[in-house]
Amino acid sequence: MAPPRPKLRVRDVEIGHRSGRKGTYALAVDGLSFDVAPNEFIAVVGPSGCGKTTFLTAVAGLIPISGGTLELDDHRIDGPGRDRSLVFQQASLFPWRNVVQNIEFGLKAHGRLDAAGRARVAELVELVGLGGKGDKYPRELSGGMSQRVNLARALATDPELILLDEPFAALDAQTREVMQEELTRIWQADGVKAGKTAMFITHDVPEAVFLADRVLVLSRGPAHLVADIHVDLPRPRTPAMKRTPEFLAMSDRIVDLVMAQSQIGKQAQPGRRVTSDDHAGVAAG
Numbered sequence: 001m002a003p004p005r006p007k008l009r010v011r012d013v014e015i016g017h018r019s020g021r022k023g024t025y026a027l028a029v030d031g032l033s034f035d036v037a038p039n040e041f042i043a044v045v046g047p048s049g050c051g052k053t054t055f056l057t058a059v060a061g062l063i064p065i066s067g068g069t070l071e072l073d074d075h076r077i078d079g080p081g082r083d084r085s086l087v088f089q090q091a092s093l094f095p096w097r098n099v100v101q102n103i104e105f106g107l108k109a110h111g112r113l114d115a116a117g118r119a120r121v122a123e124l125v126e127l128v129g130l131g132g133k134g135d136k137y138p139r140e141l142s143g144g145m146s147q148r149v150n151l152a153r154a155l156a157t158d159p160e161l162i163l164l165d166e167p168f169a170a171l172d173a174q175t176r177e178v179m180q181e182e183l184t185r186i187w188q189a190d191g192v193k194a195g196k197t198a199m200f201i202t203h204d205v206p207e208a209v210f211l212a213d214r215v216l217v218l219s220r221g222p223a224h225l226v227a228d229i230h231v232d233l234p235r236p237r238t239p240a241m242k243r244t245p246e247f248l249a250m251s252d253r254i255v256d257l258v259m260a261q262s263q264i265g266k267q268a269q270p271g272r273r274v275t276s277d278d279h280a281g282v283a284a285g
């Protein structure tokens with residue numbers, strides 16, 4: 001049987017930035033290749049400054065790629081689109097809109113705030129655990145609550161691909177743990193059911209393992225793929241799994257890979273390249 005058509009196809013992608021007064025061009029991503037299957041939850045980790053956000057921003061269509069192929073559902077990504085939603089570290093809610101109005105915003109902007117749209121928003125308010133708080137304003141919400149609104153807003157427009165850039169990084173450790181569990185619950189209740197696909201950037205390796213179906217490890221910048229690790233933990237994921245030997249071994253292994261990439265800078269060695277087919281290269285377990 002033919003493999004399913006990838007949701008996202010990334011082939012030899014190259015992305016650069018110009019900076020400084022002379023507009024010096026430097027590559028942030030160079031030769032990045034992998035596929036994401038429909039319905040997969042992918043986590044992306046790598047050394048600080050390796051190019052993770054640059055790549056996510058290009059998938060969002062906010063910056064162009066300078067080489068390779070970036071396709072969503074077989075269509076070249078050449079700008080932002082309704083088929084993608086972004087969730088950033090800061091919730092960036094409209095302070096003058098309440099919870100419901102913030103979640104409605106995307107639907108309203110797309111002219112889709114009809115009875116079905118309102119019902120969907122009401123469903124999401126409950127799903128993200130904000131039942132009874134729909135009329136609260138952002139100033140009345142904690143950081144965790146604000147990120148719940150942000151997640152609901154990203155889900156409301158039913159995008160094909162949800163892009164999350166360290167959405168829990170600004171939260172305290174305890175709230176972060178709660179939000180990781182909440183995201184798996186929300187994902188299982190909503191994202192998986194609706195066949196959505198997610199790409200989640202994080203510095204926190206246990207967070208990546210807990211949430212994802214696959215963890216991609218990027219090299220130090222300019223980023224390419226060094227490992228593509230299948231997370232063979234059953235769903236639903238539970239906090240108790242974080243204490244299992246399998247979970248700890250996989251987290252340690254990924255931390256070692258990221259650390260090795262961080263060290264490479266100091267030793268001036270290139271990272272080993274793998275292709276998206278090299279799943280077995282660093283298989284789980």
Ligand SMILES: Nc1ncnc2c1ncn2[C@@H]1O[C@H](COP(=O)(O)OP(=O)(O)OP(=O)(O)O)[C@@H](O)[C@H]1O
Binds near residue numbers: 017018049050054
């Ligand atoms: N707008 C920009 N203009 C110029 N250079 C940029 C720009 N954005 C990022 N860079 C550079 O591109 C490289 C990759 O940055 P990027 O933010 O994508 O990395 P990252 O892996 O997300 O970092 P971190 O892990 O610290 O969040 C860095 O060298 C950074 O300085």
